[in-house]
Amino acid sequence: MADARAAKVEVFRDYFGLQLTFAETLAARRGLSLSEAVRGFTNLHRRLGLGDVSDALHGPEWRRYAEGLERQPDRAARLDWTMEVLAAAPDEPPQPDKVRFGCFSYDPPEVGTVRIHFNNHDSQDGAGPLARRKIEARRSELTRMLAHLRRTAPEAETLSGASWLYHLEAYRRLFPAAYIASAREAGEVGLTGTSSWGQFLTHTGAVRDDLRQAFLGRMADLDPQAPWLAFPLRPLRVSSPLSAFYDHFGLS
Numbered sequence: 001m002a003d004a005r006a007a008k009v010e011v012f013r014d015y016f017g018l019q020l021t022f023a024e025t026l027a028a029r030r031g032l033s034l035s036e037a038v039r040g041f042t043n044l045h046r047r048l049g050l051g052d053v054s055d056a057l058h059g060p061e062w063r064r065y066a067e068g069l070e071r072q073p074d075r076a077a078r079l080d081w082t083m084e085v086l087a088a089a090p091d092e093p094p095q096p097d098k099v100r101f102g103c104f105s106y107d108p109p110e111v112g113t114v115r116i117h118f119n120n121h122d123s124q125d126g127a128g129p130l131a132r133r134k135i136e137a138r139r140s141e142l143t144r145m146l147a148h149l150r151r152t153a154p155e156a157e158t159l160s161g162a163s164w165l166y167h168l169e170a171y172r173r174l175f176p177a178a179y180i181a182s183a184r185e186a187g188e189v190g191l192t193g194t195s196s197w198g199q200f201l202t203h204t205g206a207v208r209d210d211l212r213q214a215f216l217g218r219m220a221d222l223d224p225q226a227p228w229l230a231f232p233l234r235p236l237r238v239s240s241p242l243s244a245f246y247d248h249f250g251l252s
């Protein structure tokens with residue numbers, strides 16, 4: 001069991017290495033400790049199963065990881081320590097109020113708006129979840145998710161998203177035109193989730209080398225007050241009335 005978890009996280013070694021490198025640069029520029037930069041500007045707090053950064057700012061599990069990180073002599077040792085702690089961490093707890101249909105999920109409506117998310121839950125056959133031959137599978141998930149939403153939250157009026165994924169034609173083609181046409185670059189972008197970091201991953205968990213090089217090439221000019229600008233693909237915010245989705249997916 002522990003070995004299975006270790007193998008599962010090991011696939012993401014380069015991904016976490018990239019995040020640690022970024023945190024190092026930011027720590028130096030902002031005058032933070034490394035662990036403060038990791039907590040505030042990478043998704044490690046969540047990947048360690050500790051939830052949103054604000055949930056457990058000084059929890060004992062985080063403190064143990066943070067203190068260990070500060071003690072390591074160099075970058076390689078810091079990554080080894082991080083992988084060791086990740087391997088021993090519990091799986092991320094399911095968020096009870098999140099509703100998931102395959103790769104898509106949504107948060108419960110807030111003031112009439114529902115926010116959707118995408119994660120890779122379909123690549124065990126070797127093909128990524130956005131492959132052309134999986135378009136119907138993804139549309140079917142969206143259709144079932146929207147039917148559920150309409151039934152259980154008829155008061156919801158708007159669907160929104162914010163992600164680097166809206167740059168990809170392979171993702172955009174899944175949605176109604178009105179929703180995609182609303183895409184606008186997000187202002188300030190938080191970096192403790194996947195809406196920016198996800199772009200570095202392929203469906204196997206490897207890091208895309210071209211994007212890594214582009215990103216690292218920007219570290220010398222990193223703006224410490226707007227570090228999200230260093231990411232090659234900046235999240236786009238999208239939103240449209242749910243009625244456009246109900247029409248598009250034949251649910252009206």
Ligand SMILES: CC(C)(COP(=O)(O)OP(=O)(O)OC[C@H]1O[C@@H](n2cnc3c(N)ncnc32)[C@H](O)[C@@H]1OP(=O)(O)O)[C@@H](O)C(=O)NCCC(=O)NCCS
Nearest residue numbers: 118119120128129130131163170194195198199201202203
């Ligand atoms: C989304 C994800 C599965 C894409 O990985 P992948 O290996 O490219 O997966 P797929 O093969 O399904 O991608 C298919 C398409 O997207 C394109 N693509 C994916 N990432 C890209 C990137 N960073 N830049 C340009 N194109 C990209 C591929 O070229 C391909 O396009 P094509 O079919 O038109 O040739 C992977 O990045 C991931 O799991 N990320 C984490 C989840 C995430 O970021 N969620 C967003 C949370 S807000």
